[in-house]
Amino acid sequence: MADLFADDPQRVSHMSHACTGLHVDFSKQKISPEILDTLLELAEHAKVETWRDRLFAGENINTTENRAVLHPALRGSTTNMAICKHVDDMSARTRAFADRLRQDRSYKAVVHIGIGGSDIGPRLCADALRAKYNPLFDLRFVNNIDGASINDALHGLDPQTTLVIIVSKSFGTQETKINGKAAKAWLGNHAARNMVAVTANPKAAKDFGIVDDHIFAFWEWVGGRFSVWSAVSLSLQITYGPDVFDQFLAGARDMDTHFTTAAPAQNIPILMAMVGIWNRNFLNCDTQAIVPYARRLRKFPAFLQQLGMESNGKSTTRDGEDAGHTCPIIWGDEGTNAQHAFFQFLHQSHTLVPVDFICTLRDDEHHTAHHRILLANCFAQSEALMRGKSLDEVQHELQDAGMSKDDITKLAQHKTFRGNRPSTTIALKRLDARTLGALIALYEHKTFVQSVVWNINAFDQWGVELGKDLATTILDELQGGDTQDHDSSTLALIALAQKATNA
Incomplete structure (x- = not known):
């Protein structure tokens, strides 16, 4: 890579781009101008711009489920007036509800129950928004079927002053339903007043005992991992305020505008996607590390694991053919902690791991010396990996x-x-709602572009079904049902659990 910088004294300016408070530097990637041109030709051959236009037009590009994919509409990026009205009407309801609770102050805590896309997006944002905004309520999350999750969330709270929000697209997700039942029992005679549902299945929520004006909808054309822009984030609107949430949506909308209007050679999501294609399919990198040098973004690697690997962890093309190598394993942790864990591997192992470094340029924690050291380490690590x-x-x-x-x-x-180890650095001017929205939308669009190039459907997740089906069978056996046909290892584990339960 040193030769690339020597050959082009302006490489940094040629390989860096900015949008909505984000500065993205691709100059430390192992990509020459000629390679970049070829990658952009590949994107053109894959008809990335055509697929992008189909996405924003609301066409049924989720072909295996015959659905439109309209999460950009949730932040106002659509020309479909019927969809706009649905979104605007629901936004008005969530705003009014959040404003009323913020003015009333009868609640002290909000407990958000969900899993997967109904959890990790709001959880990420709840941490990130603390950098600039003061939460009005004690916001807690329940996501795991492990009883420790519900116990930790409810510990020390008062049922009378706690609002529980159950978020489930189907309102049938096992983990969320069981945790919802536990929360309902804990609320006791406060349950009717203190429970809210966000779901695409309002009948199931009503059958659960939630009153009509506490049920908020989102739609089948919103995938869970793309749903943070919807009523799924009602807990954020209540805790931080609808105006803050509107800024979050505005940042994403800014990135939508950039994605739909910028030429490919200046289009940050397209460039990021094609850099990833180069690393995955030409440099044969099996993994991608995400290292935010910002504690408020410590959940971002986990968020991107779901966004990237659930969307693009596929082996079959849209046409039913073998897709070859698609999404890399996505992993990471916050810096500088990560330097004391896996950076030895990044620097000196034989495995080539591209890294996305993410930092905030402005200190919002009022510890200037800390922040300078944080930035120094971030910049030094990317330099060391390259040099x-x-x-x-x-x-x-x-x-x-x-x-x-x-x-x-x-x-x-x-x-x-x-x-000679590749990295991209994304520097946020500051961590506020608008830049956070832009950052998340950037990675959404990157994920979509890569799916187009790999010719796979980024919007289904059939790979989660088999394990869920088998878990239903095994649960019945653990509860005393007849033993079914399993391999010897699984049978032994079931017997081990039954013995421990009956001891």
Whole structure:
């Protein structure tokens, strides 16, 4: 990569782009201008712009479920007037509800119950928005069927002053339904007043005992992992206020406008997607690390795991053919903690792992010295991954330190860094609602573009079904039902659990 910088003194400006408070620097990727041109030709051949237009037009591009994909409409990015009216009407309801609760102040805590896309988006945003906005309520989340999740969320709260919001598209998701039942029992005679549902199945919510004016809809054309822009985030509107949520939507809408109008060579989602295609399919990188140097974004790697791997972790094309290698494994943690965990692997293993570094330029925590150290580490790590350190450099360094020739021979090789390891740096001007919305929308569009190039459907998730079906069978057996046909390992595990339960 050093040669790429030497060949083009303006490489940083040529490979950096900005939109809505985001500065995205691709210059440390292993991509020459010629390779970038070829990647953009590949995007053109895959008809990325045509598919993009079909997405925003509301066509049924989710072909395996015969559905439109209209999450951009939730933030006002659609020309479909009928959809606009649905969204506007529901937005008016959630705003009025949130405003009333914020003015009334009869509640002190909000407990959000969901899982997957009904949890991780709002949970990410709840952390991130604390950088600039003060929460009016104690917002807690329940997502796991492990009883510790509901216990931790309800601990120390008063049923009389706690609002419980159950978020489930089907209102039949096992984990959410069981946790909802536990919360309802805990609320006791306050349940009727203190329970809210966000669902595409209002009848099931009503049957559960939730009153009509506490039921808020979202629609079949909203996939769970793309639903953070909807009433799914009612808990955020209540806690931080509808005006803050509107800014979040505005940031995403800004990125939608950029995605739909910028030429491919300046289009950040398209460029990010094609960089990822290069790393995955040409450099054979099996994983992608996400390292936010911002504690408020510590949930972002987990959010992107679902967004990327549930959307594009597919092996079959839209035409039913083998898709080849698609989405890499997405993983990561917050910096600088990650430096004390897996950065040894990033720097010196044989495995090439592209990294997305994400940082905020402005200190919103009022600890200037802390923030300078944080940024210094972020920038240094991307530089170190690119530059590396040669054996000759190490030997001279050790010699200058007064080490003997024999000791240098023993140690030098261990202190070398191959370098030439790719990364992208995304610098947020500050972490506020608008830049957060733009950041999430950027990765949504990147994910979609990659699905088009790989010719897969990013909007279904059939891979989650088999395990859920088997879990239903095994649950019946754990509750005393007849034993079904399983492999010997699974049978032994069931027996082990039954023995422990009956002990």
